[in-house]
Amino acid sequence: MHRFANPTRFVALARAVQPWAMTIALATLFAGLWFGLLASPPDYQQGETVRIMYVHVPAAWMAMFCYTGMAGASAVALVWKHAVAHVTARATAPIGAAFTFLALVTGSLWGKPMWGTWWVWDARLTSVLILFFLYLGYMALENAFDDRARGQRAAAILAIVGAVNVPIIKFSVDWWNTLHQPASVVRLDGPSIHPSMLTPLILMAVGYTAFYIWVLCLRVRADINMSKVRALKLRNA
């Protein structure tokens, strides 16, 4: 880990990983959408609307994955003062917020035909909405200081505090009687979902993850380049 605390080395790694992540993301997203939207059977109860699942469920997974990654990177940044970890956390926040927004919007579009309402205040929906506000708060706090280093450190502490919400989201469907269904893929007794639907779901999940890595590499490189430009400008000023 300490090896990659060096920005130059990290940028070289990101540059090498980026085209691979892009290829995997585009290939699996294309295949996943084809299987999900065209080549998988409609649900016996939900009909064609079940196809929203292939966009919604991986987005919700990524929303939590990105937050966990952001909190982990923030902890690393605070403990070992890795500058690159700060950059990674900062680059993750808008991506995670976008996934959370996508999960909320597609969930709402799915809820209307299935539950008869765009929104219910059940534990899963509320805790994901709070996750979205935590992302917004992180980004706002990050940008609220004239001194960039201050914003980074304050936002890192906030990201760690907000991590209490992640297990609440995961277990909200078990702890409360919610309209949202409980987990059907990540279960101790194996997935309770038919392989014809599991295949596109897994493809989409891989595609979303690869997309995250692709955009993360792009954003981290852009961020580090921006810092270099800023440093050069300061030197010449």
Next chain:
Amino acid sequence: MNGFSALLKRDLKLAYRQASDSLTVLAFFVLATVLFPLAVGPEPAILARIGAGVVWVAALLAAMLSMDRMFQSDYDDGTLELLVIAPAPLELCVLAKACAHWLTTGVPLIVAAPLMGLFLNLDPAGYGTLLLALALGTPSLSLIGAVGAALVLGARRGGALLSLLILPLFVPVLIFGVGAVEAALTDISARPQLFVLGALTLAALALTPWPAAAALRQAVE
């Protein structure tokens, strides 16, 4: 513990000498509550239904209103730097600050809450539970708020930012605080909700001083 009591005494003395600050928060609490009957109409049945929720929301907002002052004046005049290098653990200072905030904001809100219940036509059966729930829940608001207040020190637009940071974290307290009163009003035992409120406050007591102290250290670094 010497540092704790000294800081607590100092903050209470400062609050007492500027009593108008605490009274402003109390006035905000009353006004925010009074707006609801004017907005949703004065039908007693509707007010009785939403009463507990309105009191809780107004209490949340009022507590938040005074929160950004928790460390701000000490940060501005340099006292905070002395607290950070003082031999007493900074976590204990945070606890003293949060305790002072609760005594000067939380307790007046609890005292004023029955009057608000009267305004909102709250069923007499709910008063005891409302007060108990507020007493159990509001300390956690001060503790969670301490983290937010420490994080926004020196930020632009600190007040608005603070609400974005800590209102999402207040949601569990709100849910169980209102849930306790609703349970009492429907003749179900309110004990589970009250226990959860107590647990939230105890967890906040144990956990929040660490991030708040870390935020204070990085603020004066």
